[in-house]
Amino acid sequence: xxxxxxxxxxxxxxxxxxxxxxxxxxxxxxxxxxxxxxxxxxxxxxxxxxxxxxxxxxxxxxxxxxxxxxxxxxxxxxxxxxxxxxxxxxxxxxxxxxxxxxxxxxxxxxxxxxxxxxxxxxxxxxxxxxxxxxxxxxxxxxxxxxxxxxxxxxxxxxxxxxxxxxxxxxxxxxxxxxxxxxxxxxxxxxxxxxxxxxxxxxxxxxxxxxxxxxxxxxxxxxxxxxxxxxxxxxxxxxxxxxxxxxxxxxxxxxxxxxxxxxxxxxxxxxxxxxxxxxxxxxxxxxxxxxxxxxxxxxxxxxxxxxxxxxxxxxxxxxxxxxxxxxxxxxxxxxxxxxxxxxxxx
Numbered sequence: 569x570x571x572x573x574x575x576x577x578x579x580x581x582x583x584x585x586x587x588x589x590x591x592x593x594x595x596x597x598x599x600x601x602x603x604x605x606x607x608x609x610x611x612x613x614x615x616x617x618x619x620x621x622x623x624x625x626x627x628x629x630x631x632x633x634x635x636x637x638x639x640x641x642x643x644x645x646x647x648x649x650x651x652x653x654x655x656x657x658x659x660x661x662x663x664x665x666x667x668x669x670x671x672x673x674x675x676x677x678x679x680x681x682x683x684x685x686x687x688x689x690x691x692x693x694x695x696x697x698x699x700x701x702x703x704x705x706x707x708x709x710x711x712x713x714x715x716x717x718x719x720x721x722x723x724x725x726x727x728x729x730x731x732x733x734x735x736x737x738x739x740x741x742x743x744x745x746x747x748x749x750x751x752x753x754x755x756x757x758x759x760x761x762x763x764x765x766x767x768x769x770x771x772x773x774x775x776x777x778x779x780x781x782x783x784x785x786x787x788x789x790x791x792x793x794x795x796x797x798x799x800x801x802x803x804x805x806x807x808x809x810x811x812x813x814x815x816x817x818x819x820x821x822x823x824x825x826x827x828x829x830x831x832x833x834x835x836x837x838x839x840x841x842x843x844x845x846x847x848x849x850x851x852x853x854x855x856x857x858x859x860x861x862x863x864x865x866x867x868x869x870x871x872x873x874x875x876x877x878x879x880x881x882x883x884x885x886x887x888x889x890x891x892x893x894x895x896x897x898x899x900x901x902x903x904x905x906x907x908x909x910x911x912x913x
Contacts, residue, residue, distance in 0.1 A: 604685040618669035675908040685767040698823040699898035711766035712737040718760040779896035780892045794847035823896040825864040833888040845869030866910040
């Protein structure tokens, strides 16, 4: 998981009414209007002629007035007058009293808007990213403006870009983003999430789909049967311990699911073997559910469609009577799972 945080200030040039613009222009006035974290907004002056002293009275609704002062500022030099403001968006009125070095004095009043964001943080909780449902939920610590999700495939190929606006959703609000299925034959190998607050600050996270095959001892079923025999249960108990260990290590923000794929040898006809392997995969899946595995469980039988050891038809080969157990954030695909039609318990 990687997180990026960009903090910056926006420098805004005042657009004054005609009666004010000349004085503001002479003062070389601009505004650091959008800030984040501990940075304070500021009035910035770069006077066209030398300044003897400057007094600025700031007021906003519901708050005490603030008075900003500056002494001598030479022509062309810059003076930054910072001031306090809470997190949020506020309208200010500023009254300027200027004493120029040549003895003249000027006064004018104007208004402006200040946006101050808190430290921007992005959080995604356990199970908040569901690759199967193509949905994620996340939260940020500032009012949310928008989010962008880039889906990347093999060799960094861009598969899709999803964008959503949040209309200044309150800090901590669960924000949802969904995405379309990738093109056929393309797997999502990485997702880059970028979330922007109403101040224009953003934070990002890289999300990598997860998949791991769980090692296990193969079960032995009675010929033509699909019941898990009591003497085979210790094998599944050892496998369940490995699944729980993997969940404790990897079950973070991605919603993980457990898949059981069943296979047979080439004895018997193809359709019968698919049906038999499906019943056996379902029996294994049910055992895991009955013994406390609470995450979603899926199963599918592939019969003799993907042999571990190539053999002629009607060959009794133990290596082909097997199962594959996968803990993953998205449905398994590829050669071992031809025409997969996963079913859930």
